[in-house]
Amino acid sequence: MTARKHQLAARFGAATEYDGAARIQHLVAARLAERIAAGAPPPARILELGCGTGFLGAHLRRLFPDADLTVTDLAPEMVARARQRLGEDGKTRFLTLDAEDPAAAGSGYDLICSSLSMQWFADRATTLARLAALLAPGGMMGFSTLCAGSFAEWRAVHQAAGVPCATPAYPDTATLQADWPWPGQGRWQTETVIDRPASPLAFLRELRQIGASLPQDGARPLGAGTMRRLLAALDARGASQGAPVMTYRIGYGMFRAPPQKGVFVTGTDTGVGKTLVSACLVRAWGARYWKPLQTGIAEETADADTLAALGACAPAAIHPAFATLAAPLSPLDAAELAGTPLDVSGIALPPPADPRPLVVEGAGGVMVPVTADCMMIDLIARFALPVILVARSGLGTINHTLLTLQALRERGIAVAGIVLNGPPSAAARRAVTQFGHTRILAEFPHLDRIGPEQVETLARTLPDFATIWRTRD
Ligand SMILES: Nc1ncnc2c1ncn2[C@@H]1O[C@H](COP(=O)(O)OP(=O)(O)OP(=O)(O)O)[C@@H](O)[C@H]1O
Numbered sequence: 001m002t003a004r005k006h007q008l009a010a011r012f013g014a015a016t017e018y019d020g021a022a023r024i025q026h027l028v029a030a031r032l033a034e035r036i037a038a039g040a041p042p043p044a045r046i047l048e049l050g051c052g053t054g055f056l057g058a059h060l061r062r063l064f065p066d067a068d069l070t071v072t073d074l075a076p077e078m079v080a081r082a083r084q085r086l087g088e089d090g091k092t093r094f095l096t097l098d099a100e101d102p103a104a105a106g107s108g109y110d111l112i113c114s115s116l117s118m119q120w121f122a123d124r125a126t127t128l129a130r131l132a133a134l135l136a137p138g139g140m141m142g143f144s145t146l147c148a149g150s151f152a153e154w155r156a157v158h159q160a161a162g163v164p165c166a167t168p169a170y171p172d173t174a175t176l177q178a179d180w181p182w183p184g185q186g187r188w189q190t191e192t193v194i195d196r197p198a199s200p201l202a203f204l205r206e207l208r209q210i211g212a213s214l215p216q217d218g219a220r221p222l223g224a225g226t227m228r229r230l231l232a233a234l235d236a237r238g239a240s241q242g243a244p245v246m247t248y249r250i251g252y253g254m255f256r257a258p259p260q261k262g263v264f265v266t267g268t269d270t271g272v273g274k275t276l277v278s279a280c281l282v283r284a285w286g287a288r289y290w291k292p293l294q295t296g297i298a299e300e301t302a303d304a305d306t307l308a309a310l311g312a313c314a315p316a317a318i319h320p321a322f323a324t325l326a327a328p329l330s331p332l333d334a335a336e337l338a339g340t341p342l343d344v345s346g347i348a349l350p351p352p353a354d355p356r357p358l359v360v361e362g363a364g365g366v367m368v369p370v371t372a373d374c375m376m377i378d379l380i381a382r383f384a385l386p387v388i389l390v391a392r393s394g395l396g397t398i399n400h401t402l403l404t405l406q407a408l409r410e411r412g413i414a415v416a417g418i419v420l421n422g423p424p425s426a427a428a429r430r431a432v433t434q435f436g437h438t439r440i441l442a443e444f445p446h447l448d449r450i451g452p453e454q455v456e457t458l459a460r461t462l463p464d465f466a467t468i469w470r471t472r473d
């Protein structure tokens with residue numbers, strides 16, 4: 001452990017008044033627990049880091065009573081307090097653990113989470129990569145942390161007095177986003193919490209009591225006189241509102257590990273070439289194929305049959321559809337027309353029977369309705385596979401492609417890259433890479449005939465699966 005880590009552990013260990021002072025911790029742990037519950041199927045194994053006195057642990061225990069819960073903290077005193085709060089139930093184990101060196105906790109976790117401890121990580125990106133390696137396939141990470149804008153009032157009085165502020169500079173969400181193990185996968189959202197400590201002195205005391213007053217490396221402690229001036233200035237700022245006001249900007253980050261090796265092939269529209277690209281990917285990677293929602297078979301060949309006819313793989317490598325509908329409409333409309341509304345609550349990727357990757361093809365584009373409260377993009381997020389986006393190369397594609405990329409990224413869905421389909425277009429290529437911040441995996445020309453031979457030729461132009469898997473955006 002570094003000297004700073006020892007210092008940190010000692011501060012938290014000595015924070016015996018923690019619970020009384022930790023209003024924000026209380027609130028944020030509850031909010032994080034809500035987000036975890038909304039995003040995760042009940043996890044069987046949970047690892048909590050930086051447990052403090054067990055605020056989040058108590059929520060986890062309540063939400064997931066059957067789970068094996070490992071509760072950890074850097075400070076042994078905090079572990080003891082969490083043990084006191086949660087009690088011994090045979091399903092909870094307590095460990096003193098540095099979150100930045102987590103291997104001793106073991107692996108195979110369905111959920112790894114932590115409330116308001118990430119701001120102390122010395123190397124966030126490395127730590128997140130180490131933690132991701134402890135997740136089971138499809139496992140989730142959920143964190144809350146302090147973000148840029150926190151303690152704005154405290155910084156403002158420092159600035160006005162010309163005194164450097166020792167409170168750490170917290171990251172913005174773009175910085176946090178870039179530190180996910182796969183930067184495109186996972187999403188940060190922020191919330192502003194306005195706290196009203198009883199007095200400026202109470203604010204300082206509470207920071208100290210929750211052990212969070214350790215200044216940035218290299219910052220010098222302020223003299224008593226300067227500190228008094230700063231507190232008086234904070235008091236004056238708050239006078240008009242009856243009490244000092246302190247802003248906390250809280251980031252909530254949720255990340256889902258892919259459940260198995262594979263990609264989801266979506267498009268900027270229907271008829272853009274998803275099936276052709278899927279056939280080539282399956283052929284190139286020796287992959288399995290799944291089209292969960294097939295509509296339009298009254299007028300078109302089912303995509304799985306097209307794939308077989310194109311010689312992309314053996315029929316046994318094609319998984320049966322979840323639903324096949326006659327009308328050439330969205331799954332929602334086709335199902336309503338058939339009088340059999342879909343229930344996709346149980347839809348799941350076919351299990352990985354062998355090491356071959358899975359290629360999943362959507363229906364239409366990302367905003368196509370599947371049920372009244374589920375769109376294609378919701379299924380993509382649920383499946384947690386990186387996306388390959390198929391786009392036309394012709395005029396109009398820039399807008400469709402950038403909008404689709406924006407929608408995917410807003411949902412925290414990793415984009416492996418784009419396949420441009422149709423006559424080569426330098427303008428489309430440039431705009432998509434420059435404004436879409438993604439790569440072109442391949443460009444398929446317009447073909448007069450499409451058969452097994454063409455599929456084989458195009459398949460040779462695609463990157464291999466290992467490259468796609470290693471370098472998601
Ligand atoms: N590069 C190409 N050259 C010539 N024809 C193409 C090319 N790409 C696709 N097509 C043809 O365009 C039609 C639509 O392509 P495809 O079926 O792959 O679209 P899709 O995006 O899978 O549509 P859906 O939403 O119905 O699944 C097909 O008839 C296909 O053969």
Ligand SMILES: C[C@H](N)[C@H](N)CCCCCC(=O)O
Nearest residue numbers: 270295296328329330363364
């Ligand atoms: C029938 C078609 N080939 C696809 N299977 C379904 C496309 C639905 C598109 C809905 C829309 O965006 O308007």
Ligand SMILES: [Mg+2]
Nearest residue numbers: 274275303361
């Ligand atoms: Mg198709």
